[in-house]
Amino acid sequence: MTGDIQFDGHGRLRHLLTIEGLPRQTLVDILDTAESFISFREREIKKVPLLRGKTVVNLFFESSTRTRTTFEIAAKRLSADVINIAVSTSSTSKGETVLDTIRNLEAMHTDLFVVRHSLSGAAYLIARYLPAHVHLINAGDGAHAHPTQALLDCFTIRQLKGGFDKLSVAIVGDILHSRVARSLIHALRILGAPDIRVVAPKTLLPTAVETLGVRPYSDMEAGLNGVDVVVMLRLQRERMRGALIPSEQEYFNLFGLTPDKLAHAKPDAIVMHPGPMNRGLEIDSAIADGPQSVILPQVTNGIAVRMAVMALILGGSPADEGRRG
Amino acid sequence: MTGDIQFDGHGRLRHLLTIEGLPRQTLVDILDTAESFISFREREIKKVPLLRGKTVVNLFFESSTRTRTTFEIAAKRLSADVINIAVSTSSTSKGETVLDTIRNLEAMHTDLFVVRHSLSGAAYLIARYLPAHVHLINAGDGAHAHPTQALLDCFTIRQLKGGFDKLSVAIVGDILHSRVARSLIHALRILGAPDIRVVAPKTLLPTAVETLGVRPYSDMEAGLNGVDVVVMLRLQRERMRGALIPSEQEYFNLFGLTPDKLAHAKPDAIVMHPGPMNRGLEIDSAIADGPQSVILPQVTNGIAVRMAVMALILGGSPADEGRRG
Amino acid sequence: MTGDIQFDGHGRLRHLLTIEGLPRQTLVDILDTAESFISFREREIKKVPLLRGKTVVNLFFESSTRTRTTFEIAAKRLSADVINIAVSTSSTSKGETVLDTIRNLEAMHTDLFVVRHSLSGAAYLIARYLPAHVHLINAGDGAHAHPTQALLDCFTIRQLKGGFDKLSVAIVGDILHSRVARSLIHALRILGAPDIRVVAPKTLLPTAVETLGVRPYSDMEAGLNGVDVVVMLRLQRERMRGALIPSEQEYFNLFGLTPDKLAHAKPDAIVMHPGPMNRGLEIDSAIADGPQSVILPQVTNGIAVRMAVMALILGGSPADEGRRG
Numbered sequence: 011m012t013g014d015i016q017f018d019g020h021g022r023l024r025h026l027l028t029i030e031g032l033p034r035q036t037l038v039d040i041l042d043t044a045e046s047f048i049s050f051r052e053r054e055i056k057k058v059p060l061l062r063g064k065t066v067v068n069l070f071f072e073s074s075t076r077t078r079t080t081f082e083i084a085a086k087r088l089s090a091d092v093i094n095i096a097v098s099t100s101s102t103s104k105g106e107t108v109l110d111t112i113r114n115l116e117a118m119h120t121d122l123f124v125v126r127h128s129l130s131g132a133a134y135l136i137a138r139y140l141p142a143h144v145h146l147i148n149a150g151d152g153a154h155a156h157p158t159q160a161l162l163d164c165f166t167i168r169q170l171k172g173g174f175d176k177l178s179v180a181i182v183g184d185i186l187h188s189r190v191a192r193s194l195i196h197a198l199r200i201l202g203a204p205d206i207r208v209v210a211p212k213t214l215l216p217t218a219v220e221t222l223g224v225r226p227y228s229d230m231e232a233g234l235n236g237v238d239v240v241v242m243l244r245l246q247r248e249r250m251r252g253a254l255i256p257s258e259q260e261y262f263n264l265f266g267l268t269p270d271k272l273a274h275a276k277p278d279a280i281v282m283h284p285g286p287m288n289r290g291l292e293i294d295s296a297i298a299d300g301p302q303s304v305i306l307p308q309v310t311n312g313i314a315v316r317m318a319v320m321a322l323i324l325g326g327s328p329a330d331e332g333r334r335g
Numbered sequence: 336m337t338g339d340i341q342f343d344g345h346g347r348l349r350h351l352l353t354i355e356g357l358p359r360q361t362l363v364d365i366l367d368t369a370e371s372f373i374s375f376r377e378r379e380i381k382k383v384p385l386l387r388g389k390t391v392v393n394l395f396f397e398s399s400t401r402t403r404t405t406f407e408i409a410a411k412r413l414s415a416d417v418i419n420i421a422v423s424t425s426s427t428s429k430g431e432t433v434l435d436t437i438r439n440l441e442a443m444h445t446d447l448f449v450v451r452h453s454l455s456g457a458a459y460l461i462a463r464y465l466p467a468h469v470h471l472i473n474a475g476d477g478a479h480a481h482p483t484q485a486l487l488d489c490f491t492i493r494q495l496k497g498g499f500d501k502l503s504v505a506i507v508g509d510i511l512h513s514r515v516a517r518s519l520i521h522a523l524r525i526l527g528a529p530d531i532r533v534v535a536p537k538t539l540l541p542t543a544v545e546t547l548g549v550r551p552y553s554d555m556e557a558g559l560n561g562v563d564v565v566v567m568l569r570l571q572r573e574r575m576r577g578a579l580i581p582s583e584q585e586y587f588n589l590f591g592l593t594p595d596k597l598a599h600a601k602p603d604a605i606v607m608h609p610g611p612m613n614r615g616l617e618i619d620s621a622i623a624d625g626p627q628s629v630i631l632p633q634v635t636n637g638i639a640v641r642m643a644v645m646a647l648i649l650g651g652s653p654a655d656e657g658r659r660g
Numbered sequence: 661m662t663g664d665i666q667f668d669g670h671g672r673l674r675h676l677l678t679i680e681g682l683p684r685q686t687l688v689d690i691l692d693t694a695e696s697f698i699s700f701r702e703r704e705i706k707k708v709p710l711l712r713g714k715t716v717v718n719l720f721f722e723s724s725t726r727t728r729t730t731f732e733i734a735a736k737r738l739s740a741d742v743i744n745i746a747v748s749t750s751s752t753s754k755g756e757t758v759l760d761t762i763r764n765l766e767a768m769h770t771d772l773f774v775v776r777h778s779l780s781g782a783a784y785l786i787a788r789y790l791p792a793h794v795h796l797i798n799a800g801d802g803a804h805a806h807p808t809q810a811l812l813d814c815f816t817i818r819q820l821k822g823g824f825d826k827l828s829v830a831i832v833g834d835i836l837h838s839r840v841a842r843s844l845i846h847a848l849r850i851l852g853a854p855d856i857r858v859v860a861p862k863t864l865l866p867t868a869v870e871t872l873g874v875r876p877y878s879d880m881e882a883g884l885n886g887v888d889v890v891v892m893l894r895l896q897r898e899r900m901r902g903a904l905i906p907s908e909q910e911y912f913n914l915f916g917l918t919p920d921k922l923a924h925a926k927p928d929a930i931v932m933h934p935g936p937m938n939r940g941l942e943i944d945s946a947i948a949d950g951p952q953s954v955i956l957p958q959v960t961n962g963i964a965v966r967m968a969v970m971a972l973i974l975g976g977s978p979a980d981e982g983r984r985g
Binding site for chain 3: 387388389390416418420431432435436438439440441442443444
């Protein structure tokens with residue numbers, strides 16, 4: 011449904027709003043481009059002039075220092091100018107509508123908006139109103155989508171497991187409210203992962219979750235049995251109050267990732283987490299800091315993946331680097 | 336009164352504090368320089384190195400994300416380094432005086448301060464204490480002045496109406512408390528507009544407003560009759576409580592800009608608003624988004640005008656571009 | 661104790677956590693490098709490409725607009741990319757630990773952390789966890805250390821007094837709680853100042869303060885008698901409530917720096933203050949703005965000193981400038 015407006019008339023990626031409906035080749039192009047940015051960490055100067063003169067606005071209606079920082083660093087390494095706007099403190103408090111805020115920033119020749127919003131569909135709504143030369147990356151909208159997180163997860167999996175053909179992945183935690191889970195499931199299916207499992211208490215699973223192409227488990231040991239990848243989700247402590255889960259201690263006993271439970275996965279299984287972690291709630295520190303954890307490589311890859319999405323959307327690629335100033 | 340300190344000994348613009356008392360040629364120079372920056376939006380790379388190595392401090396004692404963003408973008412497109420300081424969160428809360436804050440930032444070799452303050456005269460007070468090589472742009476001080484807004488309004492009028500000689504302009508709304516109105520009236524008079532009208536309920540008109548060189552109207556249809564330009568002001572909702580205006584509904588009925596009322600202006604009249612708009616209070620959405628609205632072009636022109644003021648004040652012009660790195 | 665981790669295996673400065681235990685030559689190298697940056701204020705373009713492509717994160721767990729701004733300006737003049745993070749608004753509020761925050765930022769390829777924290781030892785604790793290629797500058801930790809302030813103070817003294825050999829320095833105020841005093845005492849001793857005095861009410865002197873190599877005075881006239889340099893400390897108004905000092909008026913009478921009291925110092929004595937000042941509490945405006953005050957030159961020197969520390973730590977020096985882009 012939302013897939014169409016993600017491309018321009020020439021089939022080029024214009025916005026990144028959701029993973030759902032993207033062609034496999036688009037995902038592969040993003041991962042391949044990100045690959046080319048990874049070597050930058052070894053270079054003396056980590057900057058490329060690909061987006062010099064471009065204006066990137068981080069427009070965060072929901073605060074997230076971590077995610078804002080990853081996009082800010084990615085844009086600056088591409089030499090863009092970055093403007094950070096936390097909307098709670100801006101003129102929407104003066105009665106201006108969100109679309110007027112967007113139109114104004116666009117009139118200042120913003121080239122790319124990076125938008126986070128607590129409402130599902132907000133990124134799509136905003137993108138619909140943008141003129142052809144203005145772009146948008148969804149940095150998380152409600153419980154709907156978080157496409158760059160899914161891409162960095164897939165990048166990390168491909169980097170460490172070589173591909174998706176024979177892959178068995180378990181996603182564990184609050185599937186019901188998780189934009190991370192939703193986007194990752196779409197990405198893994200598009201990239202061809204044959205076995206995708208979701209592991210959660212029944213209260214935290216969407217109804218008819220099988221229609222997403224995943225197999226649900228409410229027993230963690232069965233869910234992790236023989237998998238190559240374990241993706242732990244962050245548990246919002248607010249869920250406690252809603253009685254959707256039992257006590258923190260009971261949740262940890264049943265669904266917290268411990269060495270005992272991880273032993274049911276393949277011996278070389280990797281453990282992922284989108285952060286920020288609740289140590290001792292959804293994940294034991296022995297795992298978070300252990301040899302199977304790839305949580306910090308995920309963060310590193312997140313910069314490269316966001317650079318790749320920005321570069322592709324704004325029309326350049328590292329190969330063009332020589333052409334510009 | 337304040338005009339003198341705006342120029343250095345060689346007659347060059349040193350600060351921009353107020354429009355009042357500026358020579359016509361200074362305004363024309365700024366508009367002409369802004370013209371040269373407008374074409375930038377078509378360029379692949381929107382950046383010029385005019386202010387490379389210069390430090391611009393946005394010092395906002397009154398919060399305004401929108402205005403701060405326009406100055407930040409303008410300074411970055413000129414390649415300056417920009418530091419944003421919201422003073423409520425700074426060391427004035429530790430008992431330091433405003434002038435000590437300024438002196439400290441100046442000692443860090445700030446080249447240009449962009450200052451917004453809720454007190455009329457604050458920009459002038461600060462400018463008086465700056466040494467010769469440090470500059471200041473007033474980004475709005477109390478009900479006193481907002482010179483860059485007036486300049487971008489005049490730029491937009493010149494762009495669309497060709498000049499000011501035969502111009503009839505109506506400024507509508509809270510004239511009494513508006514720094515935008517005050518600065519715009521001065522600018523239009525200096526540029527030679529023969530017919531400037533202010534339209535407002537009597538409670539929102541300064542006493543003896545005619546001495547500013549304008550004609551007051553409290554009937555909107557008469558005020559708009561035959562004008563080329565309608566400038567709508569933002570209504571501070573706080574005025575409601577002060578009983579200066581009747582209910583929102585009654586205000587909209589009498590002074591809100593609707594298609595019916597706009598029909599009294601010339602058929603090709605343009606509609607302006609400094610933003611942020613209160614849709615349905617001072618302006619109907621049919622007008623705000625209609626064919627006569629130039630509200631978004633104003634925003635675009637605001638970047639070019641602020642670039643022009645910065646470039647002129649800090650001593651360069653686009654023609655010098657070749658000389659520098 | 662903490663000195664060892666400040667150097668790498670080749671004896672190069674890796675972190676700046678504390679002055680205590682640094683070799684004299686390291687201090688001299690920093691002051692000499694800062695000297696080379698001072699001339700920049702006269703240059704048309706104040707920027708050098710020494711740290712181009714480097715990412716500097718200002719990580720402030722305790723808010724300080726002034727100190728954050730000095731590091732931000734210093735880093736930008738070296739062409740680094742700067743990310744400002746105020747941790748109270750970040751994901752530590754989501755339950756993430758401080759070390760997880762650091763690890764994440766480090767995984768994004770941060771090259772240098774500038775850390776301020778209200779707890780003594782925080783900078784040291786964080787530095788211990790950083791990998792070899794990631795650096796840290798302590799921008800103030802609790803009552804422990806503020807090394808760049810001590811260095812800029814020494815730079816200013818050397819600039820105006822020529823050296824430290826025959827120097828008599830009085831530090832006046834809340835010695836007990838002052839990281840500025842502590843770091844400055846260490847620096848002056850290492851650089852060879854023979855006469856260091858601390859002047860304060862007994863309640864604001866550490867017990868056995870003589871073991872730091874200083875002479876305590878609780879009479880200000882005696883303490884200032886014949887000194888070359890007077891360093892006034894900022895008095896935290898919070899101390900009032902704790903009954904550590906009498907009323908503001910009585911404190912000013914006894915320990916506030918006035919022309920009368922300063923007359924006991926050498927006629928060419930200089931007066932310093934780390935800012936922000938409480939005028940009329942610890943210092944009279946006649947002194948703060950008088951001919952012996954070097955408070956604003958301290959601020960200017962602070963930029964050069966911070967540029968020097970960053971340049972040395974990140975492995976370049978102005979002499980290398982030609983080699984890079």
